[in-house]
Amino acid sequence: MFITDIRKEFYDVVTNQRVALLVAADIDAVCACKILQVLFHCDQVQYTLVPVAGWQDLSTAFLEHKEQFQYFVLLNCGANVDLLEMLQPDDDSVFFICDTHRPVDVVNVYNDSQIKLLIKQDDDLGVPSYDEIFRDDEEDGDSGNESDEGSEPSGKRRRFEEGAVERRIERQRAKREWEGRRREILFDYEQYEYHGTSAAMMLFELAWVLTKDTKDMLWWAVIGLTDQWVHDKITHMKYVTDVATMQRHVSRHNHRNEDEENSLSIDCMRISFEYDLRLTLYQHWSLYESICNSCYTSCHFKLWTLNGQKKLQEFLADMGLPLKQVRQKFHSMDMAIKGNLRDVIEESSNKYGMKDIRVQTFGVHFGFKNRFLASDMVHATAALLESTEKDDSASDNFLKALDSLSRGNLDRLHLGIDLAKKKLMAIQQTVASCICTNLIVSQGPFLYCYLMEGTPDVKLFSKPMALILLCKYLLKAFVHSTRNKRCKLLPLVMAAPKDVEKGSVIVVGIPPESETSDKKNFFGRAFEKAAESTSSRTLHDHFDTSIIELKTEDRSKFLDALITLLS
Amino acid sequence: DPLTLHSSAKAEGRSDLIASIKLRHCCLLRNQRCVTAYLYDRLLRIRALRWEYGSVLPANVRFHMCAEEVQWFSQYKKSLASFMRSLGGGEGLDITQDMKPPKSLYIEVRCLKDHGEFEIDDGTVILLKKNSQHFLPRWKCEQLIRQGVLEHVMS
Numbered sequence: 233m234f235i236t237d238i239r240k241e242f243y244d245v246v247t248n249q250r251v252a253l254l255v256a257a258d259i260d261a262v263c264a265c266k267i268l269q270v271l272f273h274c275d276q277v278q279y280t281l282v283p284v285a286g287w288q289d290l291s292t293a294f295l296e297h298k299e300q301f302q303y304f305v306l307l308n309c310g311a312n313v314d315l316l317e318m319l320q321p322d323d324d325s326v327f328f329i330c331d332t333h334r335p336v337d338v339v340n341v342y343n344d345s346q347i348k349l350l351i352k353q354d355d356d357l358g359v360p361s362y363d364e365i366f367r368d369d370e371e372d373g374d375s376g377n378e379s380d381e382g383s384e385p386s387g388k389r390r391r392f393e394e395g396a397v398e399r400r401i402e403r404q405r406a407k408r409e410w411e412g413r414r415r416e417i418l419f420d421y422e423q424y425e426y427h428g429t430s431a432a433m434m435l436f437e438l439a440w441v442l443t444k445d446t447k448d449m450l451w452w453a454v455i456g457l458t459d460q461w462v463h464d465k466i467t468h469m470k471y472v473t474d475v476a477t478m479q480r481h482v483s484r485h486n487h488r489n490e491d492e493e494n495s496l497s498i499d500c501m502r503i504s505f506e507y508d509l510r511l512t513l514y515q516h517w518s519l520y521e522s523i524c525n526s527c528y529t530s531c532h533f534k535l536w537t538l539n540g541q542k543k544l545q546e547f548l549a550d551m552g553l554p555l556k557q558v559r560q561k562f563h564s565m566d567m568a569i570k571g572n573l574r575d576v577i578e579e580s581s582n583k584y585g586m587k588d589i590r591v592q593t594f595g596v597h598f599g600f601k602n603r604f605l606a607s608d609m610v611h612a613t614a615a616l617l618e619s620t621e622k623d624d625s626a627s628d629n630f631l632k633a634l635d636s637l638s639r640g641n642l643d644r645l646h647l648g649i650d651l652a653k654k655k656l657m658a659i660q661q662t663v664a665s666c667i668c669t670n671l672i673v674s675q676g677p678f679l680y681c682y683l684m685e686g687t688p689d690v691k692l693f694s695k696p697m698a699l700i701l702l703c704k705y706l707l708k709a710f711v712h713s714t715r716n717k718r719c720k721l722l723p724l725v726m727a728a729p730k731d732v733e734k735g736s737v738i739v740v741g742i743p744p745e746s747e748t749s750d751k752k753n754f755f756g757r758a759f760e761k762a763a764e765s766t767s768s769r770t771l772h773d774h775f776d777t778s779i780i781e782l783k784t785e786d787r788s789k790f791l792d793a794l795i796t797l798l799s
Numbered sequence: 800d801p802l803t804l805h806s807s808a809k810a811e812g813r814s815d816l817i818a819s820i821k822l823r824h825c826c827l828l829r830n831q832r833c834v835t836a837y838l839y840d841r842l843l844r845i846r847a848l849r850w851e852y853g854s855v856l857p858a859n860v861r862f863h864m865c866a867e868e869v870q871w872f873s874q875y876k877k878s879l880a881s882f883m884r885s886l887g888g889g890e891g892l893d894i895t896q897d898m899k900p901p902k903s904l905y906i907e908v909r910c911l912k913d914h915g916e917f918e919i920d921d922g923t924v925i926l927l928k929k930n931s932q933h934f935l936p937r938w939k940c941e942q943l944i945r946q947g948v949l950e951h952v953m954s
Binding site for chain 2 (some may be wrong): 276278282299628631640
């Protein structure tokens with residue numbers, strides 16, 4: 233069931249209890265986790281935090297902890313599947329689910345006792361009404377009895393029997409009709425996968441209701457929202473609306489330090505609304521490298537072509553930025569140039585067809601040298617979360633990413649930024665090589681691309697978030713470079729080797745690229761059906777159903793099944 | 800005994816041996832000093848073990864101690880215990896707790912290795928698995944932090 237009063241129905245319930253926190257491995261979940269941890273520290277709620285990477289981890293964690301905990305809080309996992317069926321808990325376990333995955337499974341919506349959803353009911357859900365999917369089957373029992381009774385033949389009885397039989401047939405027909413409608417409704421409801429309001433934002437609202445919100449929590453909520461935008465999980469409209477909500481909170485916090493007499497020290501944290509450039513990590517890199525490695529600029533200029541490189545040089549010349557300045561680290565650029573850089577870039581971008589080079593976002597500033605944009609933090613933390621350096625396990629990386637969000641761990645954050653730079657450069661190079669060697673093939677209903685094992689940096693792309701980012705950039709680049717109008721509207725399926733020893737690949741599917749895309753992804757169900765029909769050995773472990781693991785040998789038959797299914 | 804050796808050497812007219820007797824004696828004295836210093840250092844470390852591990856030493860530590868050292872340890876334990884009992888107006892005070900001034904009642908700890916189940920005061924059991932984080936009462940965690948099973952996370 234949906235929770236209406238988050239304070240009474242969630243927070244007050246867990247305050248005097250011990251809670252198990254099961255957190256998924258994405259940035260929004262990590263931010264939500266940090267906010268909740270601070271709230272729990274304030275009120276001394278004892279908890280245990282377990283990072284979970286997929287459904288198997290979730291089940292294992294539940295089994296290990298179900299004896300000791302009654303209350304489980306799930307962050308960014310658990311809403312889109314029948315949780316009670318999967319975990320088979322005892323009757324007194326209660327699950328609080330704060331998840332952005334949609335659609336929410338109907339059993340989770342209509343269970344009143346054990347599943348509590350920390351999701352806003354107006355969040356564009358479209359849940360079918362109760363009567364359309366659940367039905368009390370009492371009539372079956374009656375029709376059964378009647379058939380038993382009508383065994384002795386007599387005139388009156390026979391007429392009664394006939395009437396009974398007719399009614400039974402009518403009831404069965406109505407039931408079949410209802411079941412048919414139910415299947416249709418559920419199919420429509422569960423067909424497309426998409427994302428709702430950020431979990432970090434939901435928990436920030438909880439903190440606000442409790443008046444325990446701090447600037448740190450606000451910053452984490454902003455990062456959670458920005459993660460949804462960077463990884464293309466929400467529509468632009470929703471992003472803008474949510475930014476406006478966050479902006480109200482930011483102004484509220486900023487009003488506290490506008491007093492001239494009590495101005496804040498430079499070490500305190502300041503969050504500001506920025507209408508900043510869409511150049512990834514530009515303040516921590518050189519401007520030139522950032523332009524080359526940001527998806528938006530790279531795709532518009534087509535920087536993998538010689539022509540594109542020339543255009544870039546023209547663009548820089550047009551703005552009057554000397555190459556020497558632009559290739560320097562951003563911090564060391566001339567102050568005069570940095571001053572009105574954003575406006576200069578915006579003006580020139582308009583001339584080159586890039587109308588949205590600026591985007592609404594937030595920045596933080598504490599100490600003399602620490603300035604970060606929300607997207608910088610997202611990229612840094614994502615790189616840490618999916619780091620392939622050393623042999624760290626997934627939970628090691630999760631904890632490192634969790635640490636990097638605290639302001640005291642700046643060296644970890646800078647490490648994350650370096651890893652993010654490497655990741656972005658790897659993505660750009662892979663995109664360039666895929667486009668130049670025509671690795672993207674149209675299979676009819678979708679585009680397909682397979683990264684071979686020897687590809688440089690292919691280890692980076694064995695991780696889901698990195699692969700999805702590559703996928704999205706690749707699709708954008710493809711749409712900009714191809715002349716085939718039909719291909720521009722196709723979705724993309726991408727496969728990359730995941731574990732060479734075990735012989736498995738990771739397969740992801742993303743919806744087609746368009747300005748008004750609603751980001752709804754049908755590949756989850758499609759992959760399931762294709763795997764079933766060919767009995768391919770797949771693992772649907774990830775919380776996003778459009779990401780699966782597949783045995784390399786089954787790749788071609790799986791693909792064929794997918795093509796047939798979607799044509 | 801070097802003195803008797805010395806005098807007997809003089810008596811027998813072997814005064815050329817006196818220097819080597821003296822040298823040998825000095826060497827023996829030096830070795831004795833070294834061994835004593837080593838044994839004393841061991842005692843100091845064993846004393847520190849009481850503060851680190853508590854009153855029951857793990858088996859692998861006891862394995863490396865000789866019987867006399869074990870006896871010394873239990874006597875040290877006894878005198879420390881009687882001292883602690885005498886504090887606080889006869890009620891006793893455990894001074895091996897809170898070695899650093901505590902900042903809060905509960906702390907956040909991260910589990911560094913699999914330790915299995917751990918029971919806290921109200922009877923509830925916590926599973927300490929590698930890379931899980933817990934928010935627990937401070938006094939329960941101190942022992943495990945010192946042993947290196949848990950790590951205090953400060954944010």
